[in-house]
Amino acid sequence: MVHIWNDPTEVPEDFGPSVVTIGNFDGVHRGHQQVLTQLLRTAGEHGARSVVVTFDPHPALVHRPGSAPELLMGLQDKLDALADTGVDAVLVMKYNLTLAAMTPEEFVVNVLLDGLHAAHVVVGHDLRFGVGNSGDVGTMQELGKKLGFGVHVVNEFGAEGFPVHDDGGTDRRCSSTWVREALAEGDVETAAAVLGRPHRMRGEVVHGAARGRALGFPTANLDHGATGYVPADGIYAGWLVDESGTRWPAAISVGSNPTFDGVSRQVEAHVIDRPEEEVEDFNLYGQTVVVEFTSRLRGMVAYRGPEALVEQMRLDVAQAHDLLLDK
Ligand SMILES: Cc1cc2nc3c(=O)[nH]c(=O)nc-3n(C[C@H](O)[C@H](O)[C@H](O)COP(=O)(O)O)c2cc1C
Numbered sequence: 075m076v077h078i079w080n081d082p083t084e085v086p087e088d089f090g091p092s093v094v095t096i097g098n099f100d101g102v103h104r105g106h107q108q109v110l111t112q113l114l115r116t117a118g119e120h121g122a123r124s125v126v127v128t129f130d131p132h133p134a135l136v137h138r139p140g141s142a143p144e145l146l147m148g149l150q151d152k153l154d155a156l157a158d159t160g161v162d163a164v165l166v167m168k169y170n171l172t173l174a175a176m177t178p179e180e181f182v183v184n185v186l187l188d189g190l191h192a193a194h195v196v197v198g199h200d201l202r203f204g205v206g207n208s209g210d211v212g213t214m215q216e217l218g219k220k221l222g223f224g225v226h227v228v229n230e231f232g233a234e235g236f237p238v239h240d241d242g243g244t245d246r247r248c249s250s251t252w253v254r255e256a257l258a259e260g261d262v263e264t265a266a267a268v269l270g271r272p273h274r275m276r277g278e279v280v281h282g283a284a285r286g287r288a289l290g291f292p293t294a295n296l297d298h299g300a301t302g303y304v305p306a307d308g309i310y311a312g313w314l315v316d317e318s319g320t321r322w323p324a325a326i327s328v329g330s331n332p333t334f335d336g337v338s339r340q341v342e343a344h345v346i347d348r349p350e351e352e353v354e355d356f357n358l359y360g361q362t363v364v365v366e367f368t369s370r371l372r373g374m375v376a377y378r379g380p381e382a383l384v385e386q387m388r389l390d391v392a393q394a395h396d397l398l399l400d401k
Pocket residue numbers: 281282283284285286287289291292293295309325326327330331332333334342343344373374375376377383387390391
């Protein structure tokens with residue numbers, strides 16, 4: 075089991091020696107995964123423990139609250155994705171102006187050495203850390219020499235062989251920005267290729283306009299505090315994972331439901347292939363669920379009325395079924 079700490083004081087005295095990496099890891103995409111693989115390799119070579127130091131909230135939200143990018147994932151999904159890589163521990167540092175004011179050396183001494191007993195540090199080539207982002211890979215290497223720890227730098231990870239953008243480029247480096255751009259276009263397939271897994275949102279199932287059942291397509295609506303980047307408006311095939319961990323195939327709708335003059339943007343998932351007579355027994359309200367986006371089906375359309383919408387929804391569900399279940 076992975077250890078999750080929220081402060082260096084929670085790290086047991088006898089923990090270590092460790093190999094540590096630092097970063098925001100928004101998305102835990104394939105580039106991040108390269109760094110994490112190296113972290114585990116270095117830890118294995120030295121019989122040391124592997125630790126990820128990450129920050130919450132995301133530094134951009136503290137420094138540029140008005141213009142920070144929408145995050146790809148909430149903290150829970152980040153911790154899950156980090157745990158999936160097999161690291162021994164994650165230290166989630168509370169990010170605030172006090173932490174931001176630490177010099178690179180203070181950060182290394184207080185957090186990595188005194189807190190985590192780091193013997194090695196594994197970092198991406200574009201590392202920036204310490205007050206005003208003043209530290210980089212060179213700074214880390216100098217501190218390593220001075221204070222006696224090893225530094226391993228991981229190079230860019232491209233996406234050769236991946237299905238990518240229509241500009242034909244196949245060598246774009248994996249990045250959170252790329253995933254955001256793909257999702258903003260509804261291209262959840264490219265997002266999944268860069269992430270190494272489907273994009274997901276997580277939220278509580280709340281009451282919607284109570285129209286779904288009447289239409290014959292009840293939907294679990296995510297609350298407005300749901301985490302995870304909201305992909306472009308449209309209809310998707312994917313999965314709903316309930317609180318018990320059961321994965322249900324789903325047709326997912328993102329948008330303001332213009333057929334009904336809706337105004338607020340909803341993310342809602344209709345679990346497909348459920349027997350109609352069991353609708354009353356299938357209750358997701360109040361549960362915190364995950365919605366995974368695997369394929370885009372079409373854009374959001376303002377239909378003239380519910381009949382035309384229902385006709386299209388039947389086709390969407392059949393298409394989702396074929397994509398998700400007919401292998
Ligand atoms: C597969 C699927 C496709 C949908 N497509 C559209 C659409 O094209 N246009 C639209 O206005 N609403 C669309 N919706 C959203 C419905 O309008 C919405 O689910 C319905 O009004 C029920 O809303 P409620 O959950 O708030 O009761 C779609 C929903 C699903 C599940």
